[in-house]
Amino acid sequence: MDDVYAVFLSNNNISVNDIMRALHKDVREYIFEKIYLGMKSDKKKMHRIIRIYQQNRDNCDAVRKIISIFFKNYEMSQEDITWIDGCLRAALRKKETRKSISKEIRTGIWNKQNKRCALCGKPLNLSNAQLDHIIPWDFVGDELNDNYQILCARCNKQKNNRIATNIKQIISRMINEY
Numbered sequence: 001m002d003d004v005y006a007v008f009l010s011n012n013n014i015s016v017n018d019i020m021r022a023l024h025k026d027v028r029e030y031i032f033e034k035i036y037l038g039m040k041s042d043k044k045k046m047h048r049i050i051r052i053y054q055q056n057r058d059n060c061d062a063v064r065k066i067i068s069i070f071f072k073n074y075e076m077s078q079e080d081i082t083w084i085d086g087c088l089r090a091a092l093r094k095k096e097t098r099k100s101i102s103k104e105i106r107t108g109i110w111n112k113q114n115k116r117c118a119l120c121g122k123p124l125n126l127s128n129a130q131l132d133h134i135i136p137w138d139f140v141g142d143e144l145n146d147n148y149q150i151l152c153a154r155c156n157k158q159k160n161n162r163i164a165t166n167i168k169q170i171i172s173r174m175i176n177e178y
């Protein structure tokens with residue numbers, strides 16, 4: 001590895017694995033975003049995608065065809081295809097209104113995160129813990145299981161409705177409190 005990268009990683013206690021994991025998530029979220037925005041802004045594409053799903057018994061075959069509308073020669077693992085399939089079908093059946101998430105579910109997620117913000121690791125009280133959709137609500141609504149996390153107010157504000165922010169999150173852990 002180039003020295004400048006190695007020094008940056010070791011000085012800041014970031015492993016190559018952290019970077020690769022975040023990069024991988026960002027890439028597949030970016031691919032989903034491209035497809036999502038493409039079908040949202042073009043009714044013909046939307047109908048084409050629905051038709052592809054209807055004509056293919058295997059959802060993964062359908063997703064491969066859908067990806068090929070937007071990208072050329074793009075290879076993805078079965079796991080990534082399955083992930084994109086889950087997000088795409090969630091986007092297609094998304095409702096216009098938000099589901100209310102019970103206090104029990106919120107408390108469960110907060111406990112699972114050791115009562116800390118999922119992004120910066122700051123300790124949180126349940127009263128200032130904000131429930132966030134990992135893949136933003138605008139994209140997938142409340143249709144995905146396990147798509148919730150608890151954030152502090154600052155991280156939630158910074159995250160906004162963005163997708164593919166995993167690399168940024170690595171840096172956001174180094175930001176000073178203010």
Ligand SMILES: [Zn+2]
Binds near residue numbers: 122155
């Ligand atoms: Zn935070």
